[in-house]
Amino acid sequence: MEGHEIDKWQQPDIADFVRQLVDKWGPEPHEYGKLTNLFDVLDAQRKSGLLHQDKLSVLWEMFGEAMTPKTMQGFVARKPHGYAGDYEVIDKIYTQKVSHDIRFSKWDFFFQGTSACRAVRNRKQYFIELLAETVQKNENTKILNVGSGPGRDVYDFFCLYPEAIVSIDCIDLDVNAIAFSDTLCQDYKDRISFSNRNIFRFRTMKRYDLVWSAGLFDYLDDRLFKHLLTHLYSLVAGNGQLVIGNFSEANPSRAYMEFGEWLLLHRKSEKLKALAEECGIDPNMIKVGSEPEGVNLFLHVEKS
Ligand SMILES: C[S@@+](CC[C@H](N)C(=O)[O-])C[C@H]1O[C@@H](n2cnc3c(N)ncnc32)[C@H](O)[C@@H]1O
Structure with missing residues (x-):
């Protein structure tokens, strides 16, 4: 990713964007690029030592229920089976599981549409x-x-x-x-x-x-x-x-994936x-x- 793309994201912008998405229960398809870019930026900040692990958990908290096993990304992050990439998450990827609950389905569409x-x-x-x-x-x-x-x-x-x-x-x-x-x-x-x-x-x-x-x-x-x-x-x-x-x-x-500690x-x-x-x-x-x-x-x- 180019340097200026990273530079234009400051911590308050990140927090604002996450809050906006959380308030409307997840990203719309036209926001997928911006959200993906945000994860890239957080990753770059983490790798360069600008973002510490405790700040990352604050971000997880900002996602609220969208970061619990009620969503695919929350299931990945919280690891109810005790390890990443368990049989249940893999099966849910194969069967393209998307929550029936409107508060979580947009997050799941984003997750299921990723390249991975x-x-x-x-x-x-x-x-x-x-x-x-x-x-x-x-x-x-x-x-x-x-x-x-x-x-x-x-x-x-x-x-x-x-x-x-x-x-x-x-x-x-x-x-x-x-x-x-x-x-x-x-x-x-x-x-x-x-x-x-x-x-x-x-x-x-x-x-x-x-x-x-x-x-x-x-x-x-x-x-x-x-x-x-x-x-x-x-x-x-x-x-x-x-x-x-x-x-x-x-x-x-x-x-x-690494935001959800799937390493x-x-x-x-x-x-x-x-x-x-x-x-x-x-x-x-x-x-x-x-x-x-x-x-x-x-x-x-x-x-x-
Ligand atoms: C990411 S899943 C992949 C499942 C399947 N191969 C697929 O592609 O759909 C990895 C699986 O490897 C299993 N596993 C991890 N370490 C193992 C080991 N030492 N011996 C046998 N299975 C193992 C895990 O329990 C898990 O079910």
């Missing part, structure tokens, strides 16, 4: 297409879905391909995510299993045609990223692949490739894909 939310919905589509391709290529396809969250992606896959011959093992650390996804996918239990496990401790003799993990590696520092990549790659069968989702540095919603390690395509190479993987077996928004990247690591 569109990218998350696109990544579900990316997975569904990858699953369909993998099933077409292999007989009795075996899939491992790591950090499976709400299971909405596999559920939608089976709705589209109810006859698919596939077995999908889903692993998640959160017992509530497992319970939710198990119920959601009950009609497909003959082909999906859900296990409440920590992937770092997960051991199996099984080998998979596709090991998929989205929404997990962007919480891991480089050391853990490489450790888990190596572990998951060992579970890939010959001619199979490991695919890892990670938010790209080109994320226009980053400041808004991710954003990585460029080159960085993802370099991390895989540092795990000793042949560069010819590595490629990076993206969803249409360009905000979620996918590191593909193939096995010969």
Whole structure:
């Protein structure tokens, strides 16, 4: 963002604008740009030390009920499941949940329209297409879905391909995510299993045609990223692949997410490739894909 855009925002202007929005229960579409810019400015002020964390909590308070779990942004910020990016918030993004209460719906429309939310919905589509391709290529396809969250992606896959011959093992650390996804996918239990496990401790003799993990590696520092990549790659069968989702540095919603303390390690395509190479993987077996928004990247690591 250009310096003068930041300079024109003073603290009283920020407070005034937030108050105006709160008084009319959220932004109108023509105000989305200005609101996004405000989050960028707050982010720049925080990073340069001009805005301290306690001031940020004062701002949260100014948002009032719009910063409680009654809105999507408040749900993100208050973390009722105890951590960011839980299965419930991800499912609400997939299903484009907007409050029926007029006091909160405008905030939710703003949230659901962000690049980051569109990218998350696109990544579900990316997975569904990858699953369909993998099933077409292999007989009795075996899939491992790591950090499976709400299971909405596999559920939608089976709705589209109810006859698919596939077995999908889903692993998640959160017992509530497992319970939710198990119920959601009950009609497909003959082909999906859900296990409440920590992937770092997960051991199996099984080998998979596709090991998929989205929404997990962007919480891991480089050391853990490489450790888990190596572990998951060992579970890939010959001619199979490991695919890892990670938010790209080109994320226009980053400041808004960080305002709600949803902190991710954003990585460029080159960085993802370099991390895989540092795990000793042949560069010819590595490629990076993206969803249409360009905000979620996918590191593909193939096995010969
Ligand atoms: C942001 S959600 C992504 C859900 C799903 N992959 C999707 O894209 O819809 C991340 C999930 O990873 C799970 N998770 C985090 N750490 C984990 C670990 N060590 N082992 C297994 N699951 C983990 C969380 O419980 C959460 O459900």
